[in-house]
Amino acid sequence: MTERESSKLDLLREQILNGQLSRRTVLKRAMVMGLSAPVIAGLLAACGGDEDETADTPDATNTAGTSPGAATEPAPAATEPADEDEDEDDATATTGTGSAAPTGTSATTAPATEAGGGGLLRLLWWQAPTILNSHLAQGTKDYDAAGLCNESLANVSADGSLVPRLAAAIPTFEDGSVAADGLSVTWTLREGVTWHDGEPFTAEDVAFTFTYLIDEATTSTTQGAYQAVESVEVIDDLTVKVNFTEPNPAWFGPFVGPLGMIIPEHIMQDFVGAAARDAPFNLAPIGTGPFKVMEFRPGDVVVYARNEEYWDAGKPFFDEVEMKGGGDATSAARAALVSGEVDFSWNLQVEAAVLEQLADEGDGVLLPIPSPNVERILVNFADPNTEVGGARSEPTTQHPFLQFKEVREALTYAIDRDTIATQLYGPTGEATTNVLVAPDAFASPNTTATFDIAQAGDMLEAAGWTGSPRAKDGVEMSILYQTSTNPVRQKTQEIIKAAFEEIGVPTEIKAIDAAVYFSSDAGNPDTASHFYADLEMYTNGPSSPYPISYMTSWISGEPAVDISQQSNAWAGTNETRWVNAEFNELYAQAQVELDPAVQAELFIAMNDLIVNEVVHIPLVHRASVVAHRADLVGVEGTGWDSNAWNIPNWTLSGS
Numbered sequence: 001m002t003e004r005e006s007s008k009l010d011l012l013r014e015q016i017l018n019g020q021l022s023r024r025t026v027l028k029r030a031m032v033m034g035l036s037a038p039v040i041a042g043l044l045a046a047c048g049g050d051e052d053e054t055a056d057t058p059d060a061t062n063t064a065g066t067s068p069g070a071a072t073e074p075a076p077a078a079t080e081p082a083d084e085d086e087d088e089d090d091a092t093a094t095t096g097t098g099s100a101a102p103t104g105t106s107a108t109t110a111p112a113t114e115a116g117g118g119g120l121l122r123l124l125w126w127q128a129p130t131i132l133n134s135h136l137a138q139g140t141k142d143y144d145a146a147g148l149c150n151e152s153l154a155n156v157s158a159d160g161s162l163v164p165r166l167a168a169a170i171p172t173f174e175d176g177s178v179a180a181d182g183l184s185v186t187w188t189l190r191e192g193v194t195w196h197d198g199e200p201f202t203a204e205d206v207a208f209t210f211t212y213l214i215d216e217a218t219t220s221t222t223q224g225a226y227q228a229v230e231s232v233e234v235i236d237d238l239t240v241k242v243n244f245t246e247p248n249p250a251w252f253g254p255f256v257g258p259l260g261m262i263i264p265e266h267i268m269q270d271f272v273g274a275a276a277r278d279a280p281f282n283l284a285p286i287g288t289g290p291f292k293v294m295e296f297r298p299g300d301v302v303v304y305a306r307n308e309e310y311w312d313a314g315k316p317f318f319d320e321v322e323m324k325g326g327g328d329a330t331s332a333a334r335a336a337l338v339s340g341e342v343d344f345s346w347n348l349q350v351e352a353a354v355l356e357q358l359a360d361e362g363d364g365v366l367l368p369i370p371s372p373n374v375e376r377i378l379v380n381f382a383d384p385n386t387e388v389g390g391a392r393s394e395p396t397t398q399h400p401f402l403q404f405k406e407v408r409e410a411l412t413y414a415i416d417r418d419t420i421a422t423q424l425y426g427p428t429g430e431a432t433t434n435v436l437v438a439p440d441a442f443a444s445p446n447t448t449a450t451f452d453i454a455q456a457g458d459m460l461e462a463a464g465w466t467g468s469p470r471a472k473d474g475v476e477m478s479i480l481y482q483t484s485t486n487p488v489r490q491k492t493q494e495i496i497k498a499a500f501e502e503i504g505v506p507t508e509i510k511a512i513d514a515a516v517y518f519s520s521d522a523g524n525p526d527t528a529s530h531f532y533a534d535l536e537m538y539t540n541g542p543s544s545p546y547p548i549s550y551m552t553s554w555i556s557g558e559p560a561v562d563i564s565q566q567s568n569a570w571a572g573t574n575e576t577r578w579v580n581a582e583f584n585e586l587y588a589q590a591q592v593e594l595d596p597a598v599q600a601e602l603f604i605a606m607n608d609l610i611v612n613e614v615v616h617i618p619l620v621h622r623a624s625v626v627a628h629r630a631d632l633v634g635v636e637g638t639g640w641d642s643n644a645w646n647i648p649n650w651t652l653s654g655s
Contacts, residue, residue, distance in 0.1 A: 116306055118318035118652060123644070124342040126332040127484070127514035128325020130298045130521070133282040134261040135213045135220040136571075138529065139518030143258035144346070144642045145302050145323055149196075150287035152260035153187055153206070154252070156640035158370070160439070160545040162252060163646075166190055166201065166262060166288060168238075171251075182247030182594055187255070189238045193311045195264050196286045203240035206255060207232040208265035216561060217273035219571035221520070222259045223561075224552030225544075228591050229254055246592040249599060250546040257543050257641050262288070277522075277569075290316040290648040299515035300325055315648040317655065325515060329486055330354060336627035338362035343632055346643050348625040349488045349539075352426025355625070365632075368428055369624040371639030372438035373541035375429070375492075377415075377481075377617040379408055382577040384480070384532045391566035393531050395559060395577045400475045402534060406463040407477075408614035413456035414499040417449060421620045424488050432621040435610050438639070439545050441596070442603040447611045457503040468504035482510040482526075483537040484517040492537070492619070522569040529570040531577075539622055543640055546599075548590055551606055554615060557584045578615045 129145035171177035213220040271279035291304035336345035383397035417431035542550035564572035
């Protein structure tokens with residue numbers, strides 16, 4: 001930061017402390033100055049609560065920087081939490097096992113109100129959902145759409161603490177509900193919860209959900225989060241015990257957050273295994289959540305009605321919800337910020353200058369949410385052009401040139417992360433060389449990147465890839481680089497394409513509609529999981545502060561299950577088709593390690609292996625940016641869960 005920029009920042013802080021600026025004004029000025037998301041969060045925290053704007057932004061100190069599974073040393077040593085964000089409150093409870101357990105908080109509260117009376121709430125998720133069964137989901141938009149109807153035992157708030165949902169309370173080591181040896185956790189469920197059809201919700205439904213998703217023939221996309229679970233035991237109607245195969249530092253992973261939604265046994269008992277894809281529930285789910293699905297047109301819109309028997313008295317406020325899909329991020333931002341066509345817009349991956357202009361034009365509220373998400377490029381280790389049994393990119397094949405590490409390394413030198421982050425993302429993103437950026441204790445300090453076009457060309461030349469197009473031993477280099485349709489992503493593609501072609505690698509860019517790209521349709525060759533290209537790009541990040549399920553994106557211990565391919569309907573979490581025994585060993589140890597210091601070493605080692613072997617190429621650590629109408633109250637962002645995780649609390653000011 002220059003001296004002039006530092007002076008401007010000091011002046012801004014002084015004006016905030018003197019109470020001269022509203023939160024909205026601070027946010028706009030900070031974006032104009034190009035400040036990073038963490039700095040913006042700190043400035044907003046200093047604002048306190050403006051009398052008429054406190055509902056416009058969540059508590060900015062709730063950053064996604066603490067790991068409830070890894071940040072605290074074991075008792076009774078009473079050491080300080082490691083690598084905590086300096087604005088973070090105590091978000092972990094020290095345990096006697098060397099693991100830190102999330103503290104439980106009561107559900108966040110909205111202003112007192114009676115259920116209903118709020119009319120229609122219009123949501124715009126411009127990547128439209130294609131399925132409403134979260135265990136068959138293919139992207140965030142599917143989880144989010146399912147989450148208005150179905151619920152987990154708990155959600156994860158911005159500071160990493162657990163908020164009980166279908167659970168009556170959060171288990172702890174202190175009360176014995178989490179076993180001292182880390183081999184089990186016992187959950188007590190809320191009384192009086194019913195499914196939308198009036199049937200009672202019980203522990204049997206939790207146990208059934210595990211039976212359903214862990215069946216290999218179900219091809220569940222969430223099964224990676226349950227690999228440590230040995231069994232789910234029903235103690236009584238309101239008590240369920242989750243048993244682990246080994247001590248589990250992430251005991252709070254199963255049945256929590258987007259990957260943990262409970263499904264009804266009485267509806268789904270005949271749709272386990274091979275029949276899973278045929279269940280009517282996938283498009284018309286029955287849940288316990290605040291809203292019931294009334295209409296669903298995949299790739300277009302979901303219409304919900306208020307659940308009049310919702311267990312949380314006085315909620316939800318809105319009578320109907322429309323979650324509309326389609327369009328693009330820029331039009332979504334305009335619809336919430338300027339025209340008022342919608343009340344809330346999701347995932348505003350919009351060029352920084354455009355977003356700033358829209359925020360200035362309208363009355364809507366722009367809300368950057370610190371997140372653990374990274375925009376990255378995936379490298380295909382299989383051959384996308386060779387057909388095996390009617391499919392391509394099968395793990396039995398090898399990519400003709402990306403199988404060679406020296407080629408992959410050379411390509412990284414041609415990628416200008418700083419320009420992409422600065423020009424396209426502005427204050428909502430920063431260049432990164434890590435795929436795992438949060439919690440802080442797990443963020444590697446070891447990775448680096450250099451942008452050097454000449455060096456990239458020299459590396460290919462030294463490896464024997466000569467000429468233009470580059471070729472070696474009869475193999476000619478040519479890249480198909482795909483992603484979803486989005487202005488920022490297409491500009492990112494153009495920057496990288498130009499650099500690749502400068503070093504003699506012809507590159508074709510392909511933009512696929514998000515509803516198609518993130519679809520779970522096994523017959524659709526353009527999905528990200530099919531990966532019928534050489535490179536592909538999207539954003540991903542952990543949904544738990546102990547990110548073991550996130551790391552399933554790279555495991556290959558059980559290739560038939562782990563690796564995306566035709567035989568498992570492309571439901572495997574490993575989309576790159578990369579196989580590495582060292583990574584599998586690190587992952588296996590992280591599943592059972594209770595020592596926080598060793599946990600950090602393991603996750604950093606996994607990150608470094610992914611980056612150094614050029615399996616994923618991290619580009620930008622993104623904030624999650626949303627927008628909503630100015631009088632929408634109760635919106636609380638979190639980087640660990642859905643943007644709509646606490647939608648039962650949303651109301652309108654003055655209601």
